[in-house]
Each structure stands twice: as C-alpha cells, then as structure tokens.
Amino acid sequence: MPSTPPFIPTPLNVTDQMNRRVAVPLPPQRIVSLVPSQTELLFDLGLGSRVVGLTKFCIHPKEARSQATVIGGTKNFHFERIAELKPDLIIGNKEENYQAGIEQLAAQYPVWMSDIFTLDDSLRMMRQVGLLTGRSAQAEALAAEVARSFAELPPVAEPVSAAYFIWRQPYMVAAAGTFIDDLLPRAGFRNVFADRGRYPEIGADELARAAPQVILLSSEPYPFAAKHVAEFQVICPQARIEIVDGELFSWYGSRLRHSAAYFQELRYRLGITG
Template identity: 70%
Template sequence: MELPLIPALPLTVTDQMGRRVAVPFPPQRIVSLVPSQTELLFDLGLGEKVVGVTKFCIHPAEARSKTAVIGGTKNFDFEKIAALQPDLIIGNKEENYQAGIEQLAADFPVWLSDISNLPEALDMIRRVGFIAGAKERGEALAAQIDASFAELATPHSAAIPVAYFIWKKPYMVAATGTFIDDMLRRAGFRNALAGLSRYPEITAEQLAAAAPQRIFLSSEPYPFGEKHLAEFQAICPAAKVEIVDGELFSWYGSRLRHSAAYFSQLR
C-alpha cells in the first residue's frame, strides 16, 4: 500500500543577500542556476530532487542528462522553468542576472548566494544543506573543507606574486574583491594586480609593470591552453606561466574539497 504524500511545511529563511524567502520544507523540486551549487546539491545526496540545471552545470556528469536544461546562467528559459513547477530555485548574485532573478522570484521561491571568500562559501554550503533537507551533510562538508584550508596557512611574507587570467580578448584578470583573489591568498600567493577591482581589463604593459613571478591562465571561463603560454611568456620572460584548473579556484561549492590539496601542489 502506498503511503500518502506528506505536504511540505512552509519555512521562511534569509538568503545571503538578506532577502526573506518562504520555502516549502523540505523542497521536492529544485532548480539550480549555478554550476558549483548544482554539484553541491548532488554531493549532498539531493540529486533526485533537482529537476532543472543550466547548460553550464557539467558536474556531476548526469546533472544535465537526468534533469531539464533551462538555458544559461544569464539567459533563463522562463517557460521551461515554469513547466518544472519548482518549489525552490537556487541562484547567485554574480553568476546570474538581476532582471531574470526578479522575474523568477515573482512566481517561485528564489534563494541567492553572494560569495567573495571562503567563509561565505562555507556559510552557503551549510545554509543550502539546511534549506534543502540535508543539514548534517552540509555541516560535515563545510567542516571538511574548512579543515583542509586550515592546513594551508602560510606567512604573508612568503606570498608569491601572481597574475590570474580569466580572459584573453581583451586580457582580463581576477583582482581585489573576487573569490579567486581570496583563494590565491589562502594558497600562499599574492595577487600582483590587487590594486585593481574585481575583473578588470589590463594591457600587456600593465602586466609587465606588475612583474608577477607566476602567471596563471585559468581553464575557465576562457579555455586557455598550452598554445597560449608563449604569448604571456613573451610579456613576462622571468615569470613561470602555467595553465591552472579554474574550477578549483572559482567553484565555491563541494568542489572546494579538492582545492587545498591542488593549491599545495601549485606552491
């Protein structure tokens, strides 16, 4: 005999933007608008509750094959999302776009993260675990990540100046105020372009003047590859130029479990 479905109870929570969001608890139909948070939901054992993801949600591999793809992070397919009848949508201030979020929030509970450093990422992991009905798993995951980063502590005087590139045409770097900047610092590096704000365009002359000892070419969002190394080596002949795993620097969900060990190898 089938048991009757127990209706979800309403729960009012505050997201990382300070917005009050009424969510059925526990939610049963979740749409994720951010790749790193999609992976987090699956790693928290909530994959069966995820009904929609973006085309950029590549982890885990089954995320896009077992759920509906609802467009990109900055161009939602509103009709497809409405057809999914989500009782919770999880997004992010920076990765999504305000107009789209406001349109969705008029009809569905939308919980937003706002992350620029590790403590905020750990807070997001704990909160998403709680909201989605996996509180203990969220707490355990956040504690595991926190402990791994604690082992990376290095004196600031030993920090190696580095330039971290996210785009090629035009040249763009991750600078002050970004999650990547916080990751660099925790990994024992010093952002050679920290005087600039967030994701500025820079010239080859600015890069040469900054004189970083290391140049990191991120694997995302621009797909830097081995063919680009010589171009940056010519600008800074004394620097070590290398391709780095952009996901381990910029994904602020469960992938952070692997970041500290990777940063240790980079050092």
C-alpha cells in the first residue's frame, strides 16, 4: 500500500508592513514571535500550539513561556536556539527588534515584520497576521471589536495637556511618531511634547516649562511606581501625577481590546469630561 506523501505547505507571497516581500508557507506550523504584543495576539487567535519560540518579555498569556522556548530578548536573539526550533515563520517589529538580527534571520527563514505608528496600523497588522496563519475570520472579529471600542469612546470637550514618561535616568517621553502618541488623544490628552520626535530625553527644566496638566508615568518599559510621584511633583507642583498601565497604551495586539475601557476609566479618575 503506497505511503501518504508528506504535507508540504503552500507558500504565500505577501508584503509586510515594511514593504518587504516574504514567502510564507501556508499555513505556518512553527512560529517564532519576537514581540510580546504579537505573541499575545497569536495565542488569542488560537495559535498557541504553533508558537514554538518567543522572547523573555512575552509575559502574556502567562502560560506562553512555559510551553514555548525563550529565544532571548527583543534586541538580542539566541540564533542557535532559533535554529533548533526550525521555524517556518518568524514575526517581528521594526521598532522593537534590531535590524542586524532581523537581517540575519531573514537570510534563513521567512520573517514578517510589522511597523506600527497608529491604531489603524495595528488593526491592519491583526488582519494580516490572521491571513498569514489561516485565522482570517478570528482576526477580523478581533480587529472589528477593537475598532468598535475606540469608536464608542466619546470625544472630550477639551483635551488635557499631558507628558507621557517611559523612562527615568534619563527622563524620556513618548513624542511624535509613536503609537503612544496616537493613543493619547483618544484617551483625552494633548501631548505637550508632540513637537519632538519619537522618544526624546527631557530635562527637568524643559518639563517645568511645558507645564503639563497631567504627568503620566508608564508602568513599562521603566517600572514607574508610587515612590516616583514625589520627584515629578517637585518639578511640576500644579500637575496631577498618574501611574498608568503601559501595556494598554503601547501594546498594539489583542490587548487593545481593553484599552478603550481603561481610557474611559482614566478620564473619569482625572475628571476629563466629554
């Protein structure tokens, strides 16, 4: 009796969000994710069993790192470990990963890259990842849920001026050209550093001159906590200092399902009205 021929995935030629052409076997069976928010997305699309590798920062869902191999960080890959996993798809991101590492991987494996600046970019990423992995229906439902939750956020009468800090020593903020900057107005804020690019260092004098009504201290990547409030209060005595959930401002995968509701709660806490 003739043996059954091995399953050979059909390659799909796609363009990623960096306008790179990538030949992806359809459907991919062994996925390595180099970005925490996209790892969570893969699991929420029902692909957890296909995720064979992820980074040490991929903390959602909590079981992810116990069932997949940790391949290093987002900016320092263990290439030998990745090779042992024999991935047929690697998913990364332009900002969160590093060019030399991605180029080295792309020479051997299909590497699909996202490039996220806006909420619309994130919704396109979800749909494209769904197409790549054979989960288009699930991805479309997820993207529609996220889009609807933001559409239902009522506009505010007057956005509150704010500075969003991501780092300490030196102080660094999210400025123009970042995903955070796109979400801040949706949350009801006007970024006082919107005239600066990306993630600039900000001195105490510059912060005092900007005089934001609210200073938002993100829980990540720097773990701002209550003990840091006093130092900002000295710089801006009139400002309201608020510790915020950095994941809900910066993770551009399926965690966005919770962001709009969080922003509404934050508005209420700060007295920002429609």
